[in-house]
Amino acid sequence: MFxxxxxxxxxCASVCQKRQxxxxxxxxxxxxxxxxxxxxxxxxxxxxxxxxxTAAVHGIDSCLISxxxxxxxxxxxxxxxGMLAKEVKESKERVRTAMKNCGFSLPAKRITVNLxxxxxxxxxxxxxxxxxxxxxxxxNQISDYYLKDSIFVGELSLNGTINHVNGMLSIVSxxxxxxxxxxxxxxxxxxxxxxxxxxxxxGVRNLLELVTYLNKEKSRSEYxxxxxxxxxxxxxxxEHENSYNSEKESDLSGLSREDDQREDIDFSEINGQYIAKRxxxxxxxxxxxxxxxxxxxxxxxxxxxxxxxxxxxxxxxxSLEISKIYxxxxxxxxxxxxxxxRPFRMPHHSITSQALIGxxxxxxxxxxxxxxxxxxxxxxxxxFDNRTLEMLRQPLEDKQVIISRMNGSFCxxxxxxxxxxxxxxxxxYYPDRSRCSCSPREVSHYLNRISQPLLDRMDLxxxxxxxxxxxxxxxxxxxxxxxxxxxxEAAHEIQKERYQTMRYHFNSDLDIKGLKKFCxxxxxxxxxxxxxxxxxxxxxxxxxxxxxxxRTIADLEGKEDIQVNHLKEAVFYRTVDKKFWEG
Amino acid sequence: xxxxxxxxxxxxxxxxxxxxxxxYLGSSKNIYHVSEKDIDRLTFLTEKDKEAxxxxxxxxxxxxxxxxxxxxSISFVTQEMEEYPKRLIPLxxxxxxxxxxxxxxxxxxxxxxxxxxxxxxxxxxxxxREFSWYFSKHGIQIISGMARGIDGASQMSxxxxxxxxxxxxxxxxxxxxxxxxxxxxxxxxxxxxILSEYAPMTKPSPGYxxxxxxxxxxxSDVVLVVEAKERSGSLITVEYALEQGKEVFxxxxxxxxxxxxxxxxxxxxxxxxxxxPERILEAMGWKNAEKGEEKQNRTKVRLEKNEMMVYSCLxxxxxxxxxxxxxxxxxxxxxxxxxxxxxxxxIIRELSKNQYIIEGGYEIR
Numbered sequence: 001m002f003x004x005x006x007x008x009x010x011x012c013a014s015v016c017q018k019r020q021x022x023x024x025x026x027x028x029x030x031x032x033x034x035x036x037x038x039x040x041x042x043x044x045x046x047x048x049x050x051x052x053x054t055a056a057v058h059g060i061d062s063c064l065i066s067x068x069x070x071x072x073x074x075x076x077x078x079x080x081x082g083m084l085a086k087e088v089k090e091s092k093e094r095v096r097t098a099m100k101n102c103g104f105s106l107p108a109k110r111i112t113v114n115l116x117x118x119x120x121x122x123x124x125x126x127x128x129x130x131x132x133x134x135x136x137x138x139x140n141q142i143s144d145y146y147l148k149d150s151i152f153v154g155e156l157s158l159n160g161t162i163n164h165v166n167g168m169l170s171i172v173s174x175x176x177x178x179x180x181x182x183x184x185x186x187x188x189x190x191x192x193x194x195x196x197x198x199x200x201x202x203g204v205r206n207l208l209e210l211v212t213y214l215n216k217e218k219s220r221s222e223y224x225x226x227x228x229x230x231x232x233x234x235x236x237x238x239e240h241e242n243s244y245n246s247e248k249e250s251d252l253s254g255l256s257r258e259d260d261q262r263e264d265i266d267f268s269e270i271n272g273q274y275i276a277k278r279x280x281x282x283x284x285x286x287x288x289x290x291x292x293x294x295x296x297x298x299x300x301x302x303x304x305x306x307x308x309x310x311x312x313x314x315x316x317x318x319s320l321e322i323s324k325i326y327x328x329x330x331x332x333x334x335x336x337x338x339x340x341x342r343p344f345r346m347p348h349h350s351i352t353s354q355a356l357i358g359x360x361x362x363x364x365x366x367x368x369x370x371x372x373x374x375x376x377x378x379x380x381x382x383x384f385d386n387r388t389l390e391m392l393r394q395p396l397e398d399k400q401v402i403i404s405r406m407n408g409s410f411c412x413x414x415x416x417x418x419x420x421x422x423x424x425x426x427x428x429y430y431p432d433r434s435r436c437s438c439s440p441r442e443v444s445h446y447l448n449r450i451s452q453p454l455l456d457r458m459d460l461x462x463x464x465x466x467x468x469x470x471x472x473x474x475x476x477x478x479x480x481x482x483x484x485x486x487x488x489e490a491a492h493e494i495q496k497e498r499y500q501t502m503r504y505h506f507n508s509d510l511d512i513k514g515l516k517k518f519c520x521x522x523x524x525x526x527x528x529x530x531x532x533x534x535x536x537x538x539x540x541x542x543x544x545x546x547x548x549x550x551r552t553i554a555d556l557e558g559k560e561d562i563q564v565n566h567l568k569e570a571v572f573y574r575t576v577d578k579k580f581w582e583g
Numbered sequence: 584x585x586x587x588x589x590x591x592x593x594x595x596x597x598x599x600x601x602x603x604x605x606x607y608l609g610s611s612k613n614i615y616h617v618s619e620k621d622i623d624r625l626t627f628l629t630e631k632d633k634e635a636x637x638x639x640x641x642x643x644x645x646x647x648x649x650x651x652x653x654x655x656s657i658s659f660v661t662q663e664m665e666e667y668p669k670r671l672i673p674l675x676x677x678x679x680x681x682x683x684x685x686x687x688x689x690x691x692x693x694x695x696x697x698x699x700x701x702x703x704x705x706x707x708x709x710x711x712r713e714f715s716w717y718f719s720k721h722g723i724q725i726i727s728g729m730a731r732g733i734d735g736a737s738q739m740s741x742x743x744x745x746x747x748x749x750x751x752x753x754x755x756x757x758x759x760x761x762x763x764x765x766x767x768x769x770x771x772x773x774x775x776x777i778l779s780e781y782a783p784m785t786k787p788s789p790g791y792x793x794x795x796x797x798x799x800x801x802x803s804d805v806v807l808v809v810e811a812k813e814r815s816g817s818l819i820t821v822e823y824a825l826e827q828g829k830e831v832f833x834x835x836x837x838x839x840x841x842x843x844x845x846x847x848x849x850x851x852x853x854x855x856x857x858x859x860p861e862r863i864l865e866a867m868g869w870k871n872a873e874k875g876e877e878k879q880n881r882t883k884v885r886l887e888k889n890e891m892m893v894y895s896c897l898x899x900x901x902x903x904x905x906x907x908x909x910x911x912x913x914x915x916x917x918x919x920x921x922x923x924x925x926x927x928x929x930i931i932r933e934l935s936k937n938q939y940i941i942e943g944g945y946e947i948r
Contacts, residue, residue, distance in 0.1 A: 274915040275904055275937070293936040424935050431901045431934050433704035433842055440702070440731055463937030465905040528927075535927045568923040569916070576936050 048072060050137035050144070054130035054152050055174050056122065057167035059410035060328050060365060062174035064151075065122065067115050069134035074110035080131070082115030085123040094156045095132045102160040102207045104141055111135060121407045123362055126165040129154030129184070132207060133214075142214040151175040151183045160207040164188040166330035169323050169337070172196045184210060192327060192337035195320060267306050268480040272471035276303055279462040279573055281484050284310045285491035286507035286552030289396070289418040289457060291381070291575065294464030296428045300421035303464065304377045307419060308342035309481035311374075312489045318373045321413065325369050343374030345416075349383040357391050363403045363410045368395050371416035381422040382449045389454055392418070396457050399509075417508075420458070422450070447576075456541045459508060459549050460573040491555040507552045512544070519547040524564050532571050546570045586611035587661035588652075589645050591680025592782070595632050601679045603627050611663060615640055657682050657756055657783055670694075671801045674827060678780035678798065682756045685776030688749050688802055693869050694724035696799045696824075698817045699733025699809035704842045705940050707733055707810030709899040710834050712740040713943040714807065717860035719746020723869070724775070726751065726803045728795065733809045735764050738771065748775040751799045753792035755785035778802075793819045800824035805867060807857055808833040811845030818845060821854075830867065832857040883946045884930055889913060893921045894947060897931055901938040 048071040055062045080092050096106055113131050115122050130152040136142045153171055154162040165171075168189040175183050176199040183201045185193045190203025204210045270277060276292065276299075283290040284307055292300040314322070322339045326332050332339075347356060347367045358366035368376060378384060395401050395414040403410045425443045429436035438446070495506055504514055521529065533543060547562075550570035554562045590601060590611040607625065608614045622633050652659060660666050661680045669690050671677045681687075688694050695718055699707055715725055715737040725741040727734040729750030741748040750771050754760045756779040759768040771777050780798065781791060796819050800806050806824040808831070811817040824831050832855040836843020850856045857863050886894055892911045896902060907922075908915055922939065925931045930945045 272905060274908065275919060278915070431705055431938055433706075434840070437702075461936055463904060463935075465903045465937070468905065468909070531927045532923075535929060565920055568920045571923045571927075572919040 048138055050134050050147070052130045052134040052137065052147055052152055053150065053180065054127060055171040056120075056124055056126060057170055057328055058120070058408065059363070060167075060170055060325050060369075060412055062167065062171045063120060064174065064178055065115055065117070065120070065127075065130075067113060067127065067130040067134045069111065069113045069131070069138040071107060071135070071138040072110045072112075076108040077110050077112075078106065079110075079112045080115075081112070082118045083121050084115065085121060087125055088115075088122045088127050091125075091128050091131055091156075094128050094158065095135065097158045098128070098156040098160045098207055099132055099135070101158060102211075104136060104139065106135070107139065111138070124165070124167075125155035125163075126153040126171070128156035129162060129207075129210070132156060133184075133210070136211065142211055146182065146214050149179075149181040151180050153183065154186045154204070156207065162186045162204055162206055162210070164330075164334075167324075167328040168192045169195060169320070169327040169332070172199060172201055173320075173324070175199055184213075188334050189337075191334060192323075192332055195323065195338055265306055265309060266481045267310065267484055268478050270299060270303060270306070270478055271474050272467055273299060273303065273464060276462050276464050277478065277484075279460050280304075280307050281310060281488060282549060282552055282556065282573070283307065283417065283419070283460050284484075285488045285556050286459075286495070286548065287417045287505075288459035288508045288549060288552065290420070291455075291458040291461040292419075292421040292464045293424055293461065293576065294421075295432075295466055296423060298464040298466050300464045301377075301379055304375070304379070304419045304421060305344065305346075306481060307375050307417075308344045310484040310488050311342050312485065312492050314340060314342060314373060322372055322374070325365050325372060325412070329364060329370070331370075343371050343416075344377065345371040345374065346377045346379060349378070349380050351384070351388065353385070353388040353391050356388055357395065358401050358403055358410075358412050361405070363405055365412040366401070368392070368401060368414040368416055369412040372413045373415055374417070375419050376416040378418070378420040381420040382446060386449060386451070390451060393453060393457065418458070421464070455575050456539065456545070458575045459545045461575040462573055487556055490558065491552065494555045494558070507548050507555065510548055510551070515544055515547050519551050519562060521547075521562060521567070522564070525562060525567050528564055528567055532567075536571070536574070538574070542574055546574055549573060585645070585649065586615045587663045587680070588648055588659060589639065590614060591659070591661050592648055593632075593635050593639050595635050596628075598676065598679045598780075600628065600632065611661075652682075652783070655757060655783060657684060659683065660687065668802060670803075671798070674797065674801050676797060677801070681778055681780055681798075682783060683776050683778045684756060685749075685772040685774075687776060687778070688724050688726065689747070692722060692724050692747070693805075693867065694726050694749075694803045695863070696726040696803035696806045696820065697733065697737035697809055698727060698796075698799065698806065698811075698820050699737075700811055700815055700817065700842065701730050701732040701734070702842075703732035703736070703810055704840075705901050705934055706836070706840075706899040707834075707842060708736040709940060709943060711736040711809045714809070714834070714857070714860045715740040715746075715748075716744045716944060719744035719748075721864065721869070722746075724749060724803075726799055728753065728792070728799055729764055729767060729771070729777070731761055731764070735767055737809065739767055742767070742770045742774050746774070749802065750775075750777045751795050751802070752777060752779040752781070752787075753795045754787035755779060755781050755783045757783045758786060760787040792816065796820040797823040797827075800829055801827055803829065805830045805832060805863055807831075807863065808846050808849055808854070810834065810836065810842055811849075812842060813844040813848065815845045818849075821849065830855065832863055832866075834858070882944065883948065884928060885948050889917065890921050890925065891947075893918060894925060894931070894941070897939050897941045899940055901934045901940050904937045907939075 049068065051066055051068045053064060053066055055064050078092055078096060080089060099106060113134060115127065133152050137144060137147060151171070153165055155165055157163055164186050168185055169192050172183050172193040173196045176196050181200060183193055183199060184204055185201055187203035187205045190201055193201035202213065204213065267277060279290060280303055282288065292303065294300055319338050319340055322343060323332065323337065326339055345367050351367065354360055354366065356367050358364060358369055396418060399415045401412045401414045424430040425436060425438045425446050427436050427438055430438055430443050498518065499505060504510055510518060532538060546567065550562045550566040553566040553569050604614055608617055619637055622636055659680060659682050662677065666687060668687055697711060697715060699711065711733045718725060719741040725737055725746060725748040727738050727750060729735065729738060729752060738748045738750060748771060752760070756777060759765050768777065778798065780795070793816065800820050800823040806820060806829050808817050808821060821831050831849065833846040833849040834857050835850055836846055838847070855863070855866055892913065893907060896907045896910045907918055911918065926933060929942060930947065931939050931941050934940055
C-alpha cells in the first residue's frame with residue numbers, strides 16, 4: 001500500500017507540473033516521505049495523461065470505474081494501481097503484448113495506470129481494453145473525441161483480439177443510466193449490450209479495429225506527428241480489418257422472442273391428474289408455492305416442468321431483469337441474448353447452500369435468483385440438505401437475497417415461485433400398506449427432514465397419484481397449455497389492476513394488512529373457515545395461506561368476492577401438517 | 584412396614600426364587616425374620632443371592648423403597664396381598680410383585696386384551712378403534728401393551744369412549760415407551776391403569792416384551808388379535824393365552840393382505856372369528872351390557888346424494904383421489920368440495936395428502 005500511495009503522489013505531482021513546466025519539490029509529510037519529482041516537459045502540446053471510463057459488475061448491477069494512464073520520463077516501468085485483484089494485475093502483461101502485436105510498442109518510459117475509485121476491489125477481466133485505450137491515448141495514438149462519453153469493456157488476447165466479458169447487460173445499462181452515449185464492447189457481447197435502449201453499443205473484434213474507429217472522426221494528420229515514436233515497423237499478426245460495426249440503434253425487435261415455437265412440452269400430454277393440474281393452474285395464477293406429494297413415477301416432475309408453459313409471457317422489463325442475472329454469470333447465448341422464456345431451474349438435491357442462495361468469495365447469484373420470475377423446482381425435496389432448505393425461508397418471504405461480504409453487500413432479486421416434489425415416505429408408497437413396509441417411525445422420520453416452517457410456506461399441496469392404465473392409454477385428452485394460459489393471464493390481469501398502486505404484485509405477496517383488505521369473506525365463508533380452523537387444526541399461517549389461495553381461485557373465475565366453494569377448494573389444497581400425518 | 588415389597592425387590596431374586604422361598608419359609612414376614620443360618624441352608628440360592636437377602640434386611644432399606652414409590656405415586660401389589668388380581672393367581676409364572684399407577688383391573692368387569700402389530704395398517708387401526716369403542720361402551724376393560732400401532736389405537740379409542748383401559752409395560756413404570764404415547768400414558772393413569780413387573784426405572788429391553796405378554800393375556804378373559812403378520816409378537820401372547828385357557832379371537836383380513844396373514848391363520852387354526860364386536864359378546868355370553876346405549880352414542884349424519892356417493896367410495900383402506908373420480912364419475916371440482924365438507928364434518932380423515940379413510944362412530948344415512 002505504501003509504495004502504491006507513493007506512486008500515486010508522484011504521478012499526481014507530475015501531472016500537475018506538466019502544465020506549469022518547471023522543477024518542483026513536493027513534500028508529503030502525511031506518509032512520512034519526501035519525494036523529489038523532477039519533470040521536464042520536452043514536447044509542448046503533447047498530453048501524456050489520459051482518462052478512460054469503464055464499468056464493472058457489482059452484484060447484478062454495475063459501478064463505474066475510471067482508468068487513468070500517465071506516461072512520464074524515468075525508468076521504463078509499467079505500473080498498475082487501485083486495489084486490484086490478481087486477474088487485473090495480470091492485465092499488464094496482456095495489454096503490453098496485445099499492443100505490441102497490434103503494432104503499438106510501449107515507449108521506454110514510466111507508465112502508470114490507476115483505476116479509481118480505489119476503494120472498490122477491481123475484479124474480472126474487462127479492464128484490459130480500457131487500460132489499453134488509456135495508454136494508447138497517453139501515447140497519443142488515438143483521438144480523444146469519443147473517450148469522454150464512452151465506456152470501454154473487454155478482455156484482450158495476446159494477439160489483440162477482444163474477448164467476451166460477463167455481465168455486459170448490467171454494464172451497458174449502468175452506462176446508459178450514467179449518461180454515457182456509447183459502449184465499446186467485445187463483438188461477442190454486442191447483441192447483449194444492444195438490448196439496452198438509449199445507448200449505442202459498438203462491438204469490436206480487436207484492438208486495431210478499435211483504434212481505427214476512434215480515429216475516424218479526425219484526420220490522421222493531426223496526431224500522426226508523434227506516431228513514429230511509438231509505432232514499431234513490423235505488424236506481424238494482425239491483418240487490418242477496417243470493417244467496423246455500423247452505428248445501428250439498439251433495438252429489441254430484431255431479437256427473436258420466440259415463445260410459442262419453442263414450447264416442445266405441453267400440459268395436454270398429461271393424462272388424468274385433474275386435481276394436480278388444477279393446482280398447477282392456481283399456483284401459476286397467483287404465483288403460489290406448490291408441493292407435490294406422490295409415489296415414484298406419478299408425474300410430479302412432468303407437471304412441474306410444464307408450469308412455465310402456462311405462465312404468461314415475460315414482459316420486456318422482466319426479460320431484461322432476468323437476462324441481467326444470467327449475463328452476470330455468463331449464461332447468455334450471444335445469438336439470443338434476451339432470456340425470453342420463463343426460467344425453470346431444477347437443481348440437483350446435492351446442491352450447496354451457496355449455489356442455491358448465492359454466495360462465494362466473489363458473490364454470485366444462486367439458483368433462487370436464476371429462477372427469478374420463473375419456477376424453482378426442487379425434486380426429491382426430502383433429499384436436500386436440511387440447512388440448505390432452511391435458507392430458502394428468507395428469500396421466499398422477501399423475494400430477494402442480500403449477501404454481505406467484506407467488500408460490500410450484494411442484493412440479488414429472487415422472485416421465484418417454488419415448486420417442490422417429494423415422496424410420502426422412503427419407499428414412496430405410504431399409506432398403501434401392501435407395498436410400503438416403512439414403520440410409522442420411519443415415515444415420520446422421513447417427513448421430519450423438512451421443517452414445518454418450510455411446509456407452512458407451501459401455499460398449495462397436492463397429491464400426484466399413480467396413473468392408471470386407462471389414463472396412459474388415452475391420447476392427450478387434457479387441456480392444452482395455451483388454454484390454461486389464457487385463464488392464468490386473465491387472473492394476472494385482475495391482480496395487476498387490483499394491486500396497481502400497492503406494493504404487492506400477486507396474491508401470494510399479500511401480507512396480513514393486504515389479506516384484510518382484499519380477502520374479505522362473506523358470512524357463510526367466515527363460518528366455514530371457523531369450522532375448518534377448529535376441525536382441521538389449522539395454524540394461523542395455514543389459515544392465511546388458504547385465504548390467499550382462495551383469492552386466486554376467485555380471480556381465476558373472475559369473481560369479485562371469495563365464495564364458499566373457493567374457500568373449500570383452497571382448504572383442499574392446504575399444506576400437510578406433520579402432526580396429522582399418522583396412521 | 585410391608586415385607587412383601589422387600590421380598591419383591593431384592594436384587595437377583597426373581598419370581599422363581601421368591602416362589603421357592605415362600606414354599607420353604609412361608610410368608611415374606613417369616614423370610615424377613617428367619618435366621619441367617621436358615622438362609623445358608625437354602626441350596627437353590629447362590630452365595631450372592633444369600634448375601635443380598637441378608638444385607639437388605641434392614642428397616643432403613645425398606646423405608647427407602649416405600650418412600651421412593653410414594654414420591655413417584657407408584658402403587659404396588661404382591662401375591663401376598665388381597666388386591667392381587669384374581670385372574671393372575673392361577674398362572675404358573677405369575678409375577679410376585681406388580682407396580683402400578685392408576686388402578687388395577689376390576690374383577691367384576693369383563694376384560695379383553697386387544698393386541699396386534701406395531702407396524703399397523705390404517706385398516707387395522709380403524710378396526711382397533713371401532714372394536715375398542717364398542718367394548719368400552721359395553722363396560723369391557725381393554726388390556727394392551729401401550730405400544731405403537733394397534734395397542735395404542737385400541738387404548739386411545741377406549742379412553743375417548745370413556746372406558747377403562749390398562750397398559751402393561753415392558754419397561755419400568757416410570758418410563759413411557761414409546762415416547763410418542765405420552766398422552767396415552769397420562770390418560771391411562773386417570774381412566775384405568777399402567778402396570779409393570781419391572782423396577783420403576785427399568786429401561787425397555789427386547790427381552791422384556793414377550794414376558795409381559797403373559798400378564799396381558801393373564802389379566803383378560805378374551806384375547807383379540809386385531810392385526811398380525813405371519814410371524815408376529817402377538818402370536819406369543821396367543822400362545823400364553825392358550826396355555827392359560829383364555830378365549831382367542833382374531834379379526835379377519837383380506838386373503839392377500841400380508842398384514843392380516845397371522846389373523847387369518849389363527850382363525851384357520853380355530854380361533855374365534857371376530858368380524859363384529861358383537862360376535863365376541865355373544866360367544867362369551869356377556870349379554871348384560873345394554874345394547875341401546877351404543878347406538879345412541881353414534882352421531883347421526885345425513886348426507887346428500889353426491890356426498891353419499893363419495894363417502895361410499897371410502898373405507899378403512901386409504902383411498903386416493905383418482906379412484907374416487909373414477910368410481911363416482913363426478914366432476915373433480917365437485918369431489919374436492921365434497922371431500923372438504925366431509926372432513927369438516929369429521930366423518931372422514933385425510934391420512935396423508937389426498938388419501939382418505941372414514942372415521943368410526945358415525946351413523947351415515
